[in-house]
Amino acid sequence: METLILPNRSVLVLEGPDTLALLERLVTCNTQTWQPGEARYGALLAPQGKLIADFIAHRTETGALLDVATNAVGDLSNRLKMFRLRAKVEIGVDGKQAVAIGGDFPPDPRSADLPSRGTVATGAPQEMKAEDWDALAIGAGVAEWGRDFQGAEVFPWEINMDRMGGVDLKKGCFVGQEVVSRTHRRGKVRKRTFILEGENLDAGQEVSVGNSVGEITSAAGGKALARLRVDRLVKALSDGEQPSVNGAPVKLITPDWLSDEMTASSGDGDEPLT
DSSP states (O other): OHHHHTEEEEEEEEEEHHHHHHHHSSSOOOOTTTOOOOOOEEEEEOSSSSSSEEEEEEEEEEEEEEEEEHHHHHHHHHHHHHTTOOOOEEEEEEEEEEESSSSSSOTTTTOSSSSSSSEETTTTEEEOOOOHHHHHHHHHHHBBBBBBBBBOOOOOOTTGGGGGGGTTSSOOOOOTTTHHHOOOOOHHOEEEEEEEEEEOOOOTTTEEEEEEEEEEEEETEEEEEEEEHHHHHHHHTTOOOOEEEEEEEEEEEHHHHHHHHHHHHOOOOTTTTO
């Protein structure tokens, strides 16, 4: 496809000899085996484990470029500077670079169903319409900051980040790792993001399977993303209930890994929705 600039994204530049060491001790993705030109998906979490900002990081010869939601880039930049201490890393937003898709870029690490992704000079190619990008991302099951969640609102697994290579539980440390590791060890994830197919779907609508199991976070082109309570969903489906939105039936699209996780779920629907 042709190269198009993505709206609502900014480029945060980290440059200096301590860039990888700084990211390695702070963010969810591994940077020790990261090669120049390779893109990785990651995030900075709050100590409580909730996601401050996610990003697609591109390794450069002198540091890294972080592809970040524009409304989140300022907060992410400030937090990285706060954690920098004496590390030799320069951090700042580059207004001369824009995030683009479709060119001779690395693959989007989140999904093979999304186009290649990188950076170009600002104003060079044509800008992609926001609704066209939303249709692509929603169809691929990829939730995004500003559309499906805000800062410090979700845990990584609630947007399936752990299944998209965005969380490395084998690395030494990162902010919020204790909470993430504990949830992984227990094997009980309460909420996941699902793809729905149906008519007249819109963000904010309640998803019911007998009773409410969550709500739609974004929708485009007859598909939607919904953050749903897995245990309640599994129990309702096992009882023969069918998913619906505003009384109309919808189809749940579940990849193999999610189907397996649902099968393994305890189905304990009495715990509080958190």
